[in-house]
Amino acid sequence: MNGVCAMTSYFERSLKVVPGGVHSPVRSFKGLHTSPLFIERAEGGCLYDTDGKSYIDFCMSFGPLILGHKDPEVEESLRLALGKGWTYGASERYSLELAEYIVERIPFVQQIRFVNSGTEAVMTALRLARGYTGRDKVIKFSGCYHGHCDSMLIKAGSGVASLAEASSLGVPLGVTQDTYVLELGDTRRLTQLFDEQGTKIAAVIIEPLPANNGLLIQDPQFLRELVNHTKRFGALLIFDEVISGFRTGFGGMSSALGINPDLVTYGKIIGGGLPVGAVGGKHEIMQMLAPVGDVYQAGTLSANPLAMVAGLATLKKLNVDFYARLDKYSNAIVELFRRALLPRIVSEIISYRSLFWIKSTNFYELFQRTLQQGIYLAPSACEVGFVSGAHCCDKVMESLEQKLRW
Ligand SMILES: *Cc1c(COP(=O)(O)O)cnc(C)c1O
Secondary structure, three states: OOHHHHHHHHHHHHHHHOHHHOOOHHHHOOOOOOOOOOEEEEEEOEEEEOOOOEEEEOOHHHOOOOOOEOOHHHHHHHHHHHOOOOOOOOOOHHHHHHHHHHHHHOOOOOEEEEEOOHHHHHHHHHHHHHHHHOOOEEEEEOOOOOOOOHHHOEEEOOOOOOOEEEOOOOOOHHHHHOEEEEOOOOHHHHHHHHHHHHHHEEEEEEOOOOOOOOOOOOOHHHHHHHHHHHHHHOOEEEEEOOOOOOOOOOOHHHHHHOOOOOEEEEOHHHHEOEOOEEEEEOHHHHOOEOOOOOEOOOOOOOOOHHHHHHHHHHHOOOOHHHHHHHHHHHHHHHHHHHHHHOOOOEEEEEEEOOEEEEEEOOHHHHHHHHHHOOEEOOOOOOOOEEOOHHHOOHHHHHHHHHHOOO
């Protein structure tokens, strides 16, 4: 069977048994007139599909793989842990070590609880904020993504500014009524909303570096305003650092900005490519969680030992030298893309540390051409690109330069 045929048939088989053929919508290549690749294996900075074709991977599983695929040290740690078992439903040392490793290095994370995904982390942070403050309302911002829990699938309404609408079917009206949606950077509306409703607001949640609808770098002054307003009214500030945590430096955007949010959510890198999310923050707030406090949260596979091991092995490699090298190579990679792509099908490339966003005038064309050349970008115009430690070598740079010569 030739390759094209094999690929089509995997996707066709998948379409029969899985909605849209995929287990997360952004994997579907929707609107790109191509069947999604089926991946056979991956190594370093490269993906290999079931046809044996290789791609330099800038999707990197949408962010978790800051060291690249199959990092040898993560692999070795996983092998050792695997030999002992893979879930106990009881306390073990790996989650203790990962918790200590983070709490010792990120000052405002005084306690942490591990869950299985970024969505779960956000869900828990919101419940915790509501439980702690005894209030219901939450403020979020257009352009930020916080996973798929009901109260975050809300967009600004078409009518009165502060009224929100669900962005998915199946979200109850009551939930939409407890969420306000504001525009990023709109301090005027923010002040107004706090002046009117401040004592009812449990939390403001934001991606301090919004990276799910392109890369929307925020004015630090705007983020400081969030601190002022939440402090003034006793609401909590939640930084959703599921993408930016351990990415823009070990302490994420919180450390970069010198802002201590009341609660932070992590995901992606924290599990090194295995499913982990976490909520962390002030001791007093974290103590509201069960079994100490009355805010309930639980998980059969939470802090799964293998996932903890992958996370710990990953985080242990993220030192100052690692980030310096990653930044240096990221800049060089973005420069290569700029030279090859501007200005015809790409209007601008925005980057921050090892994240970049190619703003294209025709994403379909950009995606097809790069894919043909053996470069895998995330299959959506809204998604950012991720550089990993495995991209930081001359071999990858030379290969990329070659592929971009068209
Ligand atoms: C990816 C992401 C989430 C959701 O995490 P999942 O693990 O996909 O549930 C939440 N918030 C932000 C900022 C994210 O980037």
